[in-house]
Amino acid sequence: MQTAITQSAPSHSLSESLQKFAATIPGKITVGLAATAVVAAAAHVAIPLPFTPVPFILTPLAVLGVGLALGPVAGFFTMLAYLAEGAAGLPVFSPMGPGGLAHLLGPNGGFLMAYPLVAAIVGFLTQKLSTRVPRFLAATIGGTVAIAVLFLCGASWFMQFAGHSLQATWIGAVAPFLPGEAIKILAAAGIYSTLVRAKASKSAQN
Numbered sequence: 001m002q003t004a005i006t007q008s009a010p011s012h013s014l015s016e017s018l019q020k021f022a023a024t025i026p027g028k029i030t031v032g033l034a035a036t037a038v039v040a041a042a043a044h045v046a047i048p049l050p051f052t053p054v055p056f057i058l059t060p061l062a063v064l065g066v067g068l069a070l071g072p073v074a075g076f077f078t079m080l081a082y083l084a085e086g087a088a089g090l091p092v093f094s095p096m097g098p099g100g101l102a103h104l105l106g107p108n109g110g111f112l113m114a115y116p117l118v119a120a121i122v123g124f125l126t127q128k129l130s131t132r133v134p135r136f137l138a139a140t141i142g143g144t145v146a147i148a149v150l151f152l153c154g155a156s157w158f159m160q161f162a163g164h165s166l167q168a169t170w171i172g173a174v175a176p177f178l179p180g181e182a183i184k185i186l187a188a189a190g191i192y193s194t195l196v197r198a199k200a201s202k203s204a205q206n
Contacts, residue, residue: 110157
Protein backbone atom coordinates (compact mmCIF):
# COMPACT_ATOMS: atom_id res chain seq x y z
CA MET A 1 0.00 0.00 0.00
CA GLN A 2 2.79 2.39 0.94
CA THR A 3 4.57 1.63 -2.34
CA ALA A 4 1.43 2.40 -4.37
CA ILE A 5 1.00 5.73 -2.58
CA THR A 6 4.64 6.61 -3.11
CA GLN A 7 4.46 5.79 -6.81
CA SER A 8 1.27 7.79 -7.37
CA ALA A 9 2.56 10.93 -5.67
CA PRO A 10 5.03 11.97 -8.43
CA SER A 11 2.35 11.39 -11.07
CA HIS A 12 -0.13 13.53 -9.15
CA SER A 13 2.50 16.24 -8.64
CA LEU A 14 3.36 16.21 -12.35
CA SER A 15 -0.31 16.56 -13.29
CA GLU A 16 -0.70 19.54 -10.98
CA SER A 17 2.46 21.13 -12.37
CA LEU A 18 1.22 20.71 -15.94
CA GLN A 19 -2.14 22.25 -15.04
CA LYS A 20 -0.44 25.22 -13.42
CA PHE A 21 1.82 25.68 -16.45
CA ALA A 22 -1.15 25.49 -18.83
CA ALA A 23 -2.77 28.37 -16.91
CA THR A 24 0.20 30.67 -17.56
CA ILE A 25 0.63 32.74 -20.73
CA PRO A 26 3.55 30.58 -22.02
CA GLY A 27 1.48 27.52 -21.20
CA LYS A 28 -1.55 28.81 -23.09
CA ILE A 29 0.64 29.59 -26.10
CA THR A 30 2.14 26.11 -25.97
CA VAL A 31 -1.29 24.48 -25.74
CA GLY A 32 -2.56 26.64 -28.61
CA LEU A 33 0.37 25.74 -30.86
CA ALA A 34 -0.08 22.07 -30.03
CA ALA A 35 -3.75 22.41 -30.99
CA THR A 36 -2.84 23.94 -34.36
CA ALA A 37 -0.57 20.94 -34.95
CA VAL A 38 -3.53 18.61 -34.31
CA VAL A 39 -5.68 20.57 -36.77
CA ALA A 40 -2.85 20.47 -39.33
CA ALA A 41 -2.59 16.70 -38.96
CA ALA A 42 -6.34 16.38 -39.49
CA ALA A 43 -6.09 18.56 -42.62
CA HIS A 44 -3.76 16.01 -44.17
CA VAL A 45 -6.42 13.31 -43.86
CA ALA A 46 -8.33 14.34 -46.98
CA ILE A 47 -10.19 12.39 -49.63
CA PRO A 48 -10.62 14.08 -53.04
CA LEU A 49 -14.01 13.94 -54.75
CA PRO A 50 -14.13 13.88 -58.57
CA PHE A 51 -16.99 16.37 -58.95
CA THR A 52 -15.77 19.17 -56.67
CA PRO A 53 -12.56 20.87 -55.51
CA VAL A 54 -13.83 20.56 -51.93
CA PRO A 55 -12.38 17.36 -50.41
CA PHE A 56 -13.80 15.25 -47.63
CA ILE A 57 -11.53 16.21 -44.74
CA LEU A 58 -11.16 15.61 -41.01
CA THR A 59 -10.33 19.21 -40.14
CA PRO A 60 -13.85 20.17 -38.94
CA LEU A 61 -13.65 17.42 -36.31
CA ALA A 62 -10.36 18.85 -35.04
CA VAL A 63 -11.73 22.40 -35.04
CA LEU A 64 -14.75 21.31 -33.01
CA GLY A 65 -12.36 19.60 -30.62
CA VAL A 66 -10.31 22.78 -30.23
CA GLY A 67 -13.41 24.82 -29.40
CA LEU A 68 -14.68 22.24 -26.91
CA ALA A 69 -11.32 21.71 -25.23
CA LEU A 70 -10.08 25.30 -25.06
CA GLY A 71 -13.34 27.24 -24.87
CA PRO A 72 -14.64 30.00 -27.14
CA VAL A 73 -11.94 32.65 -26.65
CA ALA A 74 -8.84 30.46 -26.69
CA GLY A 75 -10.37 28.34 -29.44
CA PHE A 76 -11.00 31.41 -31.60
CA PHE A 77 -7.45 32.70 -31.27
CA THR A 78 -5.96 29.25 -31.72
CA MET A 79 -7.70 28.91 -35.07
CA LEU A 80 -6.59 32.42 -36.04
CA ALA A 81 -3.03 31.26 -35.33
CA TYR A 82 -3.66 28.21 -37.52
CA LEU A 83 -4.78 30.41 -40.42
CA ALA A 84 -1.75 32.65 -39.92
CA GLU A 85 0.53 29.62 -40.05
CA GLY A 86 -1.07 28.50 -43.28
CA ALA A 87 -0.99 31.96 -44.87
CA ALA A 88 2.71 32.18 -44.00
CA GLY A 89 3.36 29.05 -46.04
CA LEU A 90 3.60 26.39 -43.34
CA PRO A 91 2.20 23.02 -44.51
CA VAL A 92 -0.85 23.07 -42.24
CA PHE A 93 -3.59 23.13 -44.89
CA SER A 94 -4.75 20.18 -46.96
CA PRO A 95 -2.02 18.99 -49.36
CA MET A 96 -4.60 18.98 -52.16
CA GLY A 97 -4.47 22.77 -52.47
CA PRO A 98 -1.69 25.16 -53.50
CA GLY A 99 -0.83 26.00 -49.89
CA GLY A 100 -0.10 29.37 -48.39
CA LEU A 101 -2.18 32.46 -49.03
CA ALA A 102 -3.34 31.11 -52.39
CA HIS A 103 -4.98 28.21 -50.60
CA LEU A 104 -6.65 30.52 -48.10
CA LEU A 105 -8.06 32.63 -50.94
CA GLY A 106 -8.97 29.66 -53.15
CA PRO A 107 -12.33 27.87 -53.58
CA ASN A 108 -12.14 26.40 -50.08
CA GLY A 109 -11.19 29.69 -48.45
CA GLY A 110 -14.62 30.32 -46.96
CA PHE A 111 -14.44 27.08 -45.00
CA LEU A 112 -10.94 27.86 -43.73
CA MET A 113 -11.73 31.42 -42.70
CA ALA A 114 -14.79 30.23 -40.78
CA TYR A 115 -12.71 27.99 -38.49
CA PRO A 116 -12.21 30.61 -35.74
CA LEU A 117 -15.99 31.17 -35.66
CA VAL A 118 -16.64 27.43 -35.56
CA ALA A 119 -14.35 26.96 -32.56
CA ALA A 120 -15.83 29.98 -30.76
CA ILE A 121 -19.45 28.99 -31.40
CA VAL A 122 -19.15 25.37 -30.32
CA GLY A 123 -17.18 26.38 -27.23
CA PHE A 124 -19.60 29.13 -26.23
CA LEU A 125 -22.84 27.23 -26.81
CA THR A 126 -21.56 24.09 -25.12
CA GLN A 127 -20.51 26.03 -22.03
CA LYS A 128 -23.88 27.79 -21.83
CA LEU A 129 -25.99 24.72 -22.50
CA SER A 130 -24.05 22.37 -20.22
CA THR A 131 -25.74 23.94 -17.18
CA ARG A 132 -29.17 22.94 -18.52
CA VAL A 133 -28.75 19.73 -20.51
CA PRO A 134 -26.30 16.78 -20.50
CA ARG A 135 -22.82 17.60 -21.84
CA PHE A 136 -23.16 15.30 -24.85
CA LEU A 137 -26.39 16.99 -25.93
CA ALA A 138 -24.92 20.44 -25.28
CA ALA A 139 -21.86 19.65 -27.40
CA THR A 140 -24.04 18.12 -30.13
CA ILE A 141 -26.20 21.24 -30.34
CA GLY A 142 -23.17 23.52 -30.24
CA GLY A 143 -21.41 21.48 -32.89
CA THR A 144 -24.45 21.45 -35.15
CA VAL A 145 -24.81 25.23 -35.04
CA ALA A 146 -21.06 25.67 -35.56
CA ILE A 147 -20.98 23.35 -38.57
CA ALA A 148 -24.03 25.11 -40.03
CA VAL A 149 -22.08 28.38 -39.86
CA LEU A 150 -19.07 26.64 -41.42
CA PHE A 151 -21.12 25.53 -44.42
CA LEU A 152 -22.88 28.85 -44.74
CA CYS A 153 -19.54 30.66 -44.97
CA GLY A 154 -17.84 27.99 -47.05
CA ALA A 155 -20.64 27.52 -49.55
CA SER A 156 -21.18 31.27 -49.97
CA TRP A 157 -17.49 31.79 -50.72
CA PHE A 158 -17.42 28.76 -53.03
CA MET A 159 -20.45 30.00 -54.98
CA GLN A 160 -18.94 33.46 -55.52
CA PHE A 161 -15.45 32.15 -56.28
CA ALA A 162 -16.56 29.57 -58.85
CA GLY A 163 -19.57 31.48 -60.17
CA HIS A 164 -21.81 28.49 -59.49
CA SER A 165 -25.56 28.51 -59.14
CA LEU A 166 -27.18 27.73 -55.81
CA GLN A 167 -27.99 24.21 -56.99
CA ALA A 168 -24.43 23.55 -58.19
CA THR A 169 -23.07 24.88 -54.90
CA TRP A 170 -25.40 22.62 -52.94
CA ILE A 171 -24.19 19.61 -54.92
CA GLY A 172 -20.51 20.56 -54.93
CA ALA A 173 -19.97 22.03 -51.48
CA VAL A 174 -22.76 20.97 -49.13
CA ALA A 175 -24.93 17.90 -49.71
CA PRO A 176 -22.22 15.21 -50.14
CA PHE A 177 -20.57 16.23 -46.88
CA LEU A 178 -23.56 16.39 -44.54
CA PRO A 179 -23.56 12.70 -43.43
CA GLY A 180 -19.85 12.88 -42.66
CA GLU A 181 -20.25 16.12 -40.73
CA ALA A 182 -23.02 14.58 -38.64
CA ILE A 183 -20.63 11.78 -37.66
CA LYS A 184 -17.91 14.32 -36.80
CA ILE A 185 -20.30 16.29 -34.59
CA LEU A 186 -21.35 13.17 -32.69
CA ALA A 187 -17.73 12.01 -32.40
CA ALA A 188 -16.58 15.38 -31.04
CA ALA A 189 -19.47 15.49 -28.56
CA GLY A 190 -18.83 11.92 -27.44
CA ILE A 191 -15.10 12.45 -26.90
CA TYR A 192 -15.71 15.73 -25.09
CA SER A 193 -18.38 14.38 -22.73
CA THR A 194 -16.30 11.28 -21.99
CA LEU A 195 -13.16 13.26 -21.15
CA VAL A 196 -15.05 15.74 -18.97
CA ARG A 197 -16.73 12.88 -17.12
CA ALA A 198 -13.40 11.13 -16.61
CA LYS A 199 -11.80 14.35 -15.33
CA ALA A 200 -14.67 14.95 -12.92
CA SER A 201 -14.44 11.37 -11.64
CA LYS A 202 -10.70 11.68 -11.11
CA SER A 203 -11.13 14.96 -9.24
CA ALA A 204 -13.76 13.39 -7.01
CA GLN A 205 -11.44 10.49 -6.17
CA ASN A 206 -8.63 12.88 -5.25
